[in-house]
Amino acid sequence: MKIEATWLGHSTWLISHGKHRVLIDPFVNDNPSAKVRDTELNPTHICVSHGHFDHIADAASIANRVGCPVYTNYEIATWLSEKHGVKNTIGMNIGGKIKTDFGFLQLTQAIHSSGLPDGSYGGVAAGVFMAFQEGALSHHLYYLGDTALFGDLQLMKRNHVDSVIVPIGDLFTMGPEDAALAVQLIGAKNALPTHFNTWPPIAQDPAHWAKLVEQSSTANAIIPTVGVPITLE
Numbered sequence: 638m639k640i641e642a643t644w645l646g647h648s649t650w651l652i653s654h655g656k657h658r659v660l661i662d663p664f665v666n667d668n669p670s671a672k673v674r675d676t677e678l679n680p681t682h683i684c685v686s687h688g689h690f691d692h693i694a695d696a697a698s699i700a701n702r703v704g705c706p707v708y709t710n711y712e713i714a715t716w717l718s719e720k721h722g723v724k725n726t727i728g729m730n731i732g733g734k735i736k737t738d739f740g741f742l743q744l745t746q747a748i749h750s751s752g753l754p755d756g757s758y759g760g761v762a763a764g765v766f767m768a769f770q771e772g773a774l775s776h777h778l779y780y781l782g783d784t785a786l787f788g789d790l791q792l793m794k795r796n797h798v799d800s801v802i803v804p805i806g807d808l809f810t811m812g813p814e815d816a817a818l819a820v821q822l823i824g825a826k827n828a829l830p831t832h833f834n835t836w837p838p839i840a841q842d843p844a845h846w847a848k849l850v851e852q853s854s855t856a857n858a859i860i861p862t863v864g865v866p867i868t869l870e
Contacts, residue, residue: 638774639870642800644861645678646670647691648832650802652778653866654769657681657739661765661780662692663699670835672864675699682737684767685709686782687751688716688759691835697721708735708742712760716753731763740770745793747784749810766796776800776869779823783832786815791822800869801825801856804832805846806839813841817849820856827869828856 641653646668650661660680665671668691675695682705685693697717700707706725707717714728729735734743744763751759764782768775779793780802801823804810810832811819820828828850833841847858861867 638769638771638776639868640769640776640778640800641866641868642778642802642829642861643866644829644831644863645673646863647835648783648804649692650780650831651678651680652767652769654739654776655771657769659684659739659767660699662686662782663695664691664693665695667694668835670863676702679703681705682739682742683707684742684765684780685713685717686747686765686780687749687762688713688753688757689751689783690754692783693754697723700725708744708765710744710751710760710763712758713751713753716757716759720755720757731761737767740768740775742767745779746787746789747782748787749783749785766793766798778802778869779825780831781819783810786811786819788822790819793822794824798823798825800827800829802829802831805830805841805843806833806835807841808838810839813846813849816846817853820850820858821854824854825856827859828854829859829861829867 711728714726717723749762850858
């Protein structure tokens with residue numbers, strides 16, 4: 638089963654299958670690498686992995702305009718609802734899974750902080766594991782969010798991950814070497830990098846990361862270009 642993944646810059650992704658468009662960590666208006674603005678995006682679902690500005694900045698404006706559900710942890714869902722008037726929020730917690738009209742979505746562990754832009758408590762950071770399903774066919778995509786490397790990533794092998802999106806920027810997340818090991822632990826078929834080259838402190842050579850992935854696993858390392866859709870199967 639094929640899905641389409643489009644990197645919108647930094648760590649914002651649009652994952653599409655049929656009529657479903659899942660927007661992950663919306664940050665475009667103040668994102669120096671983005672080529673679109675919030676008013677150009679019309680997702681059917683939004684996922685927010687944690688509360689940092691560079692992952693949540695445009696979530697409320699988009700959600701309020703299109704009315705789609707926002708899946709995130711309970712604290713962020715409450716903050717979006719009470720502080721920004723977002724009406725359709727689904728508050729979850731780590732390990733929790735929910736059925737959606739495209740399949741299902743689960744919040745997973747991530748080792749990272751999650752303070753909100755105004756200093757409010759943002760709960761704990763998460764990764765997002767989602768399954769796009771169509772009859773007997775499915776595509777499992779795992780977005781790690783901002784995380785360090787941790788050994789329990791190997792437990793994701795049981796979920797038969799088709800595509801994984803891993804941060805490689807270092808400093809605030811894992812770097813290329815740890816990200817390559819994460820791909821190996823997860824056992825995904827496709828691997829894509831994220832959270833790099835937005836600003837000088839997280840500058841990385843994605844080709845170096847891709848080489849490390851291909852040396853240490855059987856994954857197909859795919860280097861995205863901002864705004865260019867990638868077909869994954």
